[in-house]
Amino acid sequence: MHHHIQQLYNIATKPGRRVIGLMSGTSLDGLDVALCELTGAGLNTAIKVLQFTTVDYNADYKQRVKAVFSKREVDLQAITLLNPWIGIEHGRIINQCLAKWQLTVSDVDVIASHGQTIFHCPKRQHNLIDYGNATLQIGDGDHLAVTTGIITLSDFRQKHIAAGGEGAPLAVYGDYLLFSSEHENRIMLNIGGIANFTWLPKTRDAEAVFSTDIGPGNTIMDAFIQQHYPEQYFDADAKLAKAGVVSEPLLEALKQDDFFALGFPKTTGPEVFNLAYLAKAQQQSDTTSLNPADVMATLNRFSADMIISAIARTTAQLNNFVIYASGGGIHNPLLMSQIKAALPGVDIKTTADLGINPDAKEAVLFAVLANECLVGGKQQFSNAREGIPGVSMGKISFSD
Numbered sequence: 001m002h003h004h005i006q007q008l009y010n011i012a013t014k015p016g017r018r019v020i021g022l023m024s025g026t027s028l029d030g031l032d033v034a035l036c037e038l039t040g041a042g043l044n045t046a047i048k049v050l051q052f053t054t055v056d057y058n059a060d061y062k063q064r065v066k067a068v069f070s071k072r073e074v075d076l077q078a079i080t081l082l083n084p085w086i087g088i089e090h091g092r093i094i095n096q097c098l099a100k101w102q103l104t105v106s107d108v109d110v111i112a113s114h115g116q117t118i119f120h121c122p123k124r125q126h127n128l129i130d131y132g133n134a135t136l137q138i139g140d141g142d143h144l145a146v147t148t149g150i151i152t153l154s155d156f157r158q159k160h161i162a163a164g165g166e167g168a169p170l171a172v173y174g175d176y177l178l179f180s181s182e183h184e185n186r187i188m189l190n191i192g193g194i195a196n197f198t199w200l201p202k203t204r205d206a207e208a209v210f211s212t213d214i215g216p217g218n219t220i221m222d223a224f225i226q227q228h229y230p231e232q233y234f235d236a237d238a239k240l241a242k243a244g245v246v247s248e249p250l251l252e253a254l255k256q257d258d259f260f261a262l263g264f265p266k267t268t269g270p271e272v273f274n275l276a277y278l279a280k281a282q283q284q285s286d287t288t289s290l291n292p293a294d295v296m297a298t299l300n301r302f303s304a305d306m307i308i309s310a311i312a313r314t315t316a317q318l319n320n321f322v323i324y325a326s327g328g329g330i331h332n333p334l335l336m337s338q339i340k341a342a343l344p345g346v347d348i349k350t351t352a353d354l355g356i357n358p359d360a361k362e363a364v365l366f367a368v369l370a371n372e373c374l375v376g377g378k379q380q381f382s383n384a385r386e387g388i389p390g391v392s393m394g395k396i397s398f399s400d
């Protein structure tokens, strides 16, 4: 038997596993690294986050990825070069984290790597008859495994698509295992570049559970501030948005996209919600001369309103549910205060109340998916609701 197959068998049959979950999202701000201790599998999964850090990308890294990120036309050589380069960079970051945490390779069983999404394209977006849903994450797992010496699971989204999904959101597969409760109805709301949520009714009925993208998130706000104030990466503490006034005509134009009328689940990305989307809405609403503060105030309200209406749509029949928020958007005080104001009487907490640092939540998700791949099995969700196939996900790379 190949010694890594034996090693995998040993890892899968141990009572517990140490998994490094990695997430690099649409905001391109940095690599989230979560070292987790997992025991059990399926609904018996227990997790402890032993270490967590976000390693910020430097300007050079961001510039290289942005050259290809969510663009229809790119230099194919650049993608070919970036695929191993990101894998090696992420591997180096892990090696640095382990040194900082005074741990060695032998303290970690596997790495669970999301990679970097550079293009996400569900069928409804490209509308080409011969092609299905598609998504592309780069940062190859073999390079991570060789750079770190640790078995690496990566490229989780392809199986989801192969089995009928859109490749996202995968959050449901972890949220259901870690956070579903028979005591309360829960909305797990993640506000990253793109906002998404998982619905966890207290029946714990796998047929009713789902997760879906909502729309933006921070992505248009980030792109807008980077365009107008290149020294800023995001509207820190909503300073610019707070200085502006919402433009109702622009807000209405921003809300007109067909995506918002679709049922759940659905997915999207910065390929749709970007500066071109904003420019079109400004033209349609005759608001091209708005000052940057008013545009930012409107973008902030746009994200808040779409999050509020998606939650309202899901919980219309209920009088009792709790929102557990996560992702960088929870640090945006204006965004959060608008959501709170629109949902009076709803408890809005963060995943910290459930023992998971809200900035670590997506990295933790991939650690759970790796654990399921090794120890669990496929989860069966709804047959009625398309797009949530019962699958295990992740491809396995050995270091030699």
Ligand SMILES: Nc1ncnc2c1ncn2[C@@H]1O[C@H](COP(=O)(O)OP(=O)(O)OP(=O)(O)O)[C@@H](O)[C@H]1O
Residues within 6 Å of the ligand: 024, 025, 026, 027, 028, 029, 190, 191, 192, 193, 194, 195, 217, 218, 222, 233, 234, 235, 236, 237, 238, 326, 327, 328, 329, 331, 332, 333, 362
């Ligand atoms: N203090 C703050 N004020 C305002 N916004 C903030 C603050 N801190 C973080 N953010 C926002 O959070 C973003 C980062 O969020 P996060 O890391 O969750 O995104 P991501 O994981 O890259 O995205 P996704 O989940 O869509 O893949 C920043 O780009 C910024 O817009």
Ligand SMILES: CC(=O)N[C@H]1[C@@H]2OC[C@@H](O2)[C@@H](O)[C@@H]1O[C@H](C)C(=O)O
Residues within 6 Å of the ligand: 025, 026, 117, 120, 135, 167, 168, 169, 170, 171, 172, 192, 193, 194, 195, 196, 213, 267, 268, 269, 362, 365
């Ligand atoms: C294709 C892709 O990378 N999608 C991300 C993105 O970031 C947020 C949202 O859009 C979500 O659908 C997904 O990530 C999370 C981790 C998910 O799959 O649940």
